[in-house]
Amino acid sequence: MEKVGIGIIGCGNISGAYLKAMASFPILDIRGVADLNQALAKAKAAEFNVPARSIDQLLADPAIEIIVNLTVPKAHVAVGLQALAAGKHTYSEKPLGINFAEGKTLADAAKAKGLRIGAAPDTFLGGGHQTARSLIDQGVIGQPVGGTATFMCPGHERWHPNPAFYYEVGGGPMLDMGPYYITDLVNLFGPVAQVAGFAITPRKERVITSEPRNGERIPVHVPTHVAGMMAFANGAVVQIGMSFDVAAHKHVPLEVYGTEGTLIVPDPNHFGGDVELAKKGGSFEQQPLTAPYADGNYRSIGVADLAHAIRSNRPHRANGNLALHVLEVMEAFQTASETGRTVSIGTHTERPAPLAESLVDGRLGR
Incomplete structure (x- = not known):
């Protein structure tokens, strides 16, 4: 299956786990890493033998189809909107945004442009949870x-x-x-x-x-x-x-x-x-584990599933609807505490399709 170009924005603490795990998924082609702190980006690039580039260079590269957004939470939506404006699908670390209104802005922008968004966590795709x-x-x-x-x-x-x-x-x-x-x-x-x-x-x-x-x-x-x-x-x-x-x-x-x-x-x-x-x-x-990805840290399997979904024209599992629903639920605890009332959740999301097979070599599962 044709590889999907990946650009990573944000080279902080979690980026190492992503870069290490991405080597497990042949469909992912890391085209560069960037950070406002250029020294940090260069250090991470050297550690994982990938190019260090500027954010503008990543967004302008036509070979990059997905921007993986590993910035701090308050920057998730701003960076995501930049990626969408550049015509890129975007996948961010959790949460999707720092509040529901912000997250919905990102989801609406993706829908308007016909692009996909996704967000961590993707641990639910691990063998234990499946x-x-x-x-x-x-x-x-x-x-x-x-x-x-x-x-x-x-x-x-x-x-x-x-x-x-x-x-x-x-x-x-x-x-x-x-x-x-x-x-x-x-x-x-x-x-x-x-x-x-x-x-x-x-x-x-x-x-x-x-x-x-x-x-x-x-x-x-x-x-x-x-x-x-x-x-x-x-x-x-x-x-x-x-x-x-x-x-x-x-x-x-x-x-x-x-x-x-x-x-x-x-x-x-x-x-x-x-x-x-x-x-x-x-x-x-x-109980015996009946699904793959239970034997390590596969933090980026959601990105790999998104890449396969783009190539196969199917829904991806760690998707924007799921992330927005979870964000609304999390915000509702604060609202409930402040108002003393039960909060009804307005969004609806389908359960993601189960992942029973490996994503390696294009074997997708249903």
């Missing part, structure tokens, strides 16, 4: 009833070299980690219909303990502890907790409940992991 989905689709747990989704930690200032953006508008645990959990739940259950919740900010300031900014104080502009409920269109109700304020806990990342059984779903920030099933009256047993 195996869990297959079990649900087979009816193994019976009628879906609910679940729990939990990410809680003391904060990213412990490890990230430049953590301030996690506490700016567009950051916080819901917009940073929520996309992994909510996207995977949409993969498992389908779209969300209603949201209720509370969002609080226990501390107005954080102290960085990672290098090179150890000891620096940074302001907090977003809620850092969010708890709520999601009612899905299929009738299931899921509890969710996202926090940068919890010292320790014992919750697993994802549990899914049905009338006939319970599934332990792997961490949605990873592609693989153990899938465990307990049937009614039984104990948990590990």
